[in-house]
Amino acid sequence: MALSSGAPPSGVAVIRLSGPDVPAYLRAVSGTVPEPRRLTLRPIGQQSLLDRGLVAYFPAPHSFTGEDCAELQVHGSPAGVRAILKLLTGLGARLAEPGEFTRRAFENGKLDLVEIEGLGDLLDAETENQRRQALARFEGGLTQRIEIWRNSLLDLRAEIEARLDFSDEGDVEESLPAEFGAQVGSLKSDIDQALLSVEHGRIVREGIRVALAGPPNVGKSSLLNALAQSDIAIVTDEAGTTRDVREVPLDVNGQLYVLLDLAGLRETDSKAEAEGVRRAQLAIENADIVLWLVAPDIEDIPRPSVTVPLLTVATKADVRIVPEADVAISAKTNAGIGELMAALQEIGSSLVTGEPALLSRERDRLALLAASQELDRATAQLGMPELAAESLRRASHSLERLVGRLDAERVLDQLFSSFCIGK
Template sequence: MGPGETIVALSSGQPPSGVAVIRLSGPATAEIVLAIAGKLPKPRHLTLLPIGTDTVLDRGLVAYFPAPHSFTGEDCAELQVHGSPAGVRAILRLVTGQGARLAEAGEFTRRAFENGKLDLVEVEGLGDLIEAETENQRRQALARFEGGLTQRIDSWRDQLLDLRAEIEARLDFSDEGDVAEALPASFGQQIIALRNDVAAGLASVEHGRIVREGIRVALAGVPNAGKSSLLNALAKSDIAIVTDEAGTTRDVREVPVDIGGQLFIFLDLAGLRDTDSKAEAEGVRRARHEIERADLVLWLQAPDVEDDIPPVTGMPMWLVATKTDLAVDTELHDLAVSVRSGHGLDQLTARLTEFARQLGGGGEPSLLSRERDRLALEAAVIALDDAGERLAEPELAAEALRLASQALERLLGRLDAERVLDRLFVSFCIGK
């Protein structure tokens, strides 16, 4: 991998397809396009051109994006050709024969980051956008990719730069006439306000995780309580094997289901019971482990099997009566369903939708959703708390503010200490 190399790759889905998009990036892009298409199109305009040198391999739309106004910040080009496997292979061989090399996984995005076109949180947003399965995930990922989170972090960084410039000016330039000895009376309150704002962002990370990773719902109960049948009904597919034989499910099956734009991960678990079967006992152990990890547990109880005491868990648990077509008494249950008749399934999905709304905090999905986000904001909050407590020791307070800035810089993938000096001189006109 080298910055001076020109790379090429198929950027659309694997052929065969109606259209295939082949992307180039690097210093030799214009030269290669001229060689294989006969002319260099007007920048950012699609031009229909033959693709080939001695013989025409295909005919397609060619676009050229000169640096720095491109996705990677380098000279880029895109060839929109027919999605024939043979045609795509032939064009890739042609382009690599002109001096380009096949790109590595994620290399176009890596170059965009290195050239300052994207920061790390925007890169993560792009990855999430590509993988988005639900409407909420799409909205969350697109907002992060388009810089929504970056703008919020930049606001925190700017406030920190002002605070650091204020305190460091008194440490380094106390002999200058335009620098007062004492910190402003509101300095401590500014730190507290910033700390509370960052802490509010930290509190939203769990809401964002719910959108990005989905809500894990464990379908638990004794054998033959109707777990696999309910899973099939929710997924609208015969995913799980359903028989009258107890202990059919031996492993944990995870099935993603989109309900109202929110991703739910339903876990079909082995029935909880004592057993002499080593395979089933392992399934029971895994089931108990997943129940502890779930965001919600549905404990299923059927009238035709003997129930057991639900396990104690710190997560919400709903008692769900199943097989209600057998006229079971449902007064002691939170919900009642019958997969055979469809009774209660709409109420269950409505209740799940409301649960997701409450768990996600309502409104727009949080842009903070990753473990890396949580660790960075935790470090920033701790550092701001430390700074607020050490105002009587300006050197230590300044160091704590520097650590808070560093945590946010790390989150964005930037470490730019020179900006502190720039802000300091602008604020206090030192050195004029």
């Protein structure tokens, strides 16, 4: 059992139960087991009335966990909730662990691993794009695509293994069909195409990382405050004020941007500032967009060599505009901030696709990359059917690990530890 709603006090508190003894607990605390999937107003208590609320019963297997489940929707009083939980504990129920309801749903075949990851992302979603992506994964969009790939692999494996096992039978040809190699290549091409969307999905899920870079005192922290419309970063005229990477999330029309305020790039004898410069250089290398800041009163330094879009931003435009910049802004007057945001959005729109990218995790990328590599091996081994069959089997296993049908325990504990108690 667990309190699945927010911490009291609240208007309504939802207490969730799951397990074979749920009907007995319902009789003990509310007098009867209500009609399945119908909210029923019942007194809650045993020796004395603790509350009055709505009771819902979901018998197995048609429930979230696949077990008998129930929900008590009661008033969100801290004292009332504590009394009901104490009553249930006294009857033998125990408090759920983080993510235990979802883990039971997985163990009972109600959800697979990628759907559970989608549920976790949905709970954490802060922007519209994150919500759409997470919901599509939770609703089984990626699972359906993986199932198509698995079925194709099963057909290919059946074709090649039939010749290995029954080549002496008269109705089984010894050689593979002429189109067999093309079918393997078509499947690999489809998986490789999906792999190209992983980075787009990662950007939606984690946000577009925008590095604010340049020499000290060029106006990085001032620009961060202007973009975030808040005094988040400390601004002084002393060089080296920023010594660590500060991350500020920004929701821009449903897409998450993560602004990175970095230490100014320069040679320094200070160990603390030198570490800040090292972290700044690493952040620039891992950024999706780099804003390179230049100012009329600061000597410019060589720009970093990056493969991602780099936008030159002339700061302190209220003093003097540096020529040859892509955008000129003034954090003091907010001049040019709208133009800079428009330029950021234009670049950001090229980094994400119109439809939600279902692949968004490193685990996704590694699983599909392994399957693609095994298909490559199978293509090269068609003259040796035994080896080709083994490569196809390994490709299948890579996809099965992704949905949690093999080696699921490796990721379950870490995954469910991020879930709330009542989920």
